[in-house]
Each structure stands twice: as C-alpha cells, then as structure tokens.
Amino acid sequence: GAVVSQHPSRVICKSGTSVKIECRSLDFQATTMFWYRQFPKQSLMLMATSNEGSKATYEQGVEKDKFLINHASLTLSTLTVTSAHPEDSSFYICSAHRVGTEAFFGQGTRLTVV
Amino acid sequence: TQLLEQSPQFLSIQEGENLTVYCNSSSVFSSLQWYRQEPGEGPVLLVTVVTGGEVKKLKRLTFQFGDARKDSSLHITAAQPGDTGLYLCAGGQAGTALIFGKGTTLSVSS
Numbered sequence: 277g278a279v280v281s282q283h284p285s286r287v288i289c290k291s292g293t294s295v296k297i298e299c300r301s302l303d304f305q306a307t308t309m310f311w312y313r314q315f316p317k318q319s320l321m322l323m324a325t326s327n328e329g330s331k332a333t334y335e336q337g338v339e340k341d342k343f344l345i346n347h348a349s350l351t352l353s354t355l356t357v358t359s360a361h362p363e364d365s366s367f368y369i370c371s372a373h374r375v376g377t378e379a380f381f382g383q384g385t386r387l388t389v390v
Numbered sequence: 391t392q393l394l395e396q397s398p399q400f401l402s403i404q405e406g407e408n409l410t411v412y413c414n415s416s417s418v419f420s421s422l423q424w425y426r427q428e429p430g431e432g433p434v435l436l437v438t439v440v441t442g443g444e445v446k447k448l449k450r451l452t453f454q455f456g457d458a459r460k461d462s463s464l465h466i467t468a469a470q471p472g473d474t475g476l477y478l479c480a481g482g483q484a485g486t487a488l489i490f491g492k493g494t495t496l497s498v499s500s
C-alpha cells in the first residue's frame with residue numbers, strides 16, 4: 277500500500293529554537309499534503325494544506341510565520357516550527373492523498389519544547 | 391462548514407461485547423474513511439466507503455455508509471483487547487483535506 281514517511285518521530289528542543297519535520301510520500305506523487313496537530317485523546321486538527329510549488333493554505337488561527345511549510349517537490353513537504361515555545365508541544369501528523377480522498381498518514385512527530 | 395459528529399466519544403467495554411460507533415453529518419461526502427490510531431502513531435486506514443448504502447466487512451468490523459452519504463457506522467462484534475484505540479471517521483471531497491470527527495476512544499478490558 278501507499279506509504280507516507282514522517283521524520284523525526286520524536287524531538288525535544290529548547291524554547292526559542294526551530295524544528296523541522298519532514299513528510300515524504302514514498303511510492304506516489306502528492307501534489308497536496310496536509311499537516312495536522314493532535315492533542316492527547318483528541319482528534320486531528322487541520323493546520324494547513326501544503327501545495328507543491330505554491331504557498332501553503334493555513335487554517336484560521338494558525339500562524340503562518342510560526343509554522344512554515346515548504347512543499348518543494350511532489351514527494352516532500354516540510355513543516356518548520358519556528359521560535360518554539362512549550363505550548364507548541366504536541367503531536368504533529370502529515371497526510372497525503374494518493375487517489376481521490378483516500379488519505380495516508382505519516383507516523384507522527386511528538387514535539388516537546390523545554 | 392462541513393462537520394462530522396462522532397459518537398460516543400469514549401467507550402469502555404468488556405471483552406466479547408459488541409459496540410457501534412456513529413458518524414453523522416448534515417453534508418454529503420463523496421467518500422468516508424474510518425481510521426484506527428494507537429498512541430504515538432499516525433492513523434491507519436481501515437476502510438473507505440464511497441457508495442450510499444455500502445456495507446464493508448473487515449473480520450469482526452462492519453462498516454456502513456448511509457444511503458444519502460451523510461452518515462456512517464462502525465460495528466465491532468465480540469470486541470477484543472487488541473481493538474483498543476482511537477477510532478476516527480473522516481469525510482472528504484476529492485483533492486481537499488479530510489474532515490475528521492472528534493474520535494471515539496475505545497477501551498476493551500479482558
């Protein structure tokens with residue numbers, strides 16, 4: 277089946293630093309990828325839509341200058357959390373659609389900001 | 391704004407019991423997916439339903455898509471501890487982000 281790989285799976289960083297999370301579609305091309313944030317025992321909250329070759333579309337309330345998204349190729353999207361603060365600690369998940377609406381998710385990244 | 395109402399939000403049952411999770415919306419979806427997620431991992435696709443009235447079975451799991459493509463249900467027969475996890479329904483239109491229900495946290499104890 278389709279595979280989406282997300283890296284790293286866990287990261288701990290100091291307040292004020294930046295962290296980059298990568299999302300790769302391994303066996304298909306994805307012109308669109310999606311980034312979600314998830315709090316414990318809650319559902320996924322869409323943060324932004326990453327479009328290959330163009331600017332990302334951010335959901336209301338998501339700071340685009342804080343969560344930088346780059347989708348430079350058809351198989352790679354990156355999310356950079358800039359000037360991270362403890363409240364940015366969360367589980368971040370990316371997804372890509374192979375055909376139609378069927379989405380495949382990365383393994384997720386547990387970010388802890390200390 | 392499209393919304394998916396998923397219920398119940400939490401479910402704690404004994405091994406061997408049956409359960410049903412519901413996902414309802416006022417909007418029509420071109421397809422609806424069910425995912426299962428374990429702590430610290432990404433959601434894993436269980437099934438996609440696309441046709442109104444469609445019923446799909448995956449071992450002890452039965453998925454149904456409503457005739458009007460606005461609602462869906464997941465029924466688990468004879469639940470086992472290994473079924474424990476977060477179950478998510480998600481609806482979508484082609485090329486757009488999925489809309490997720492709030493999820494159902496299922497705990498099956500032996």
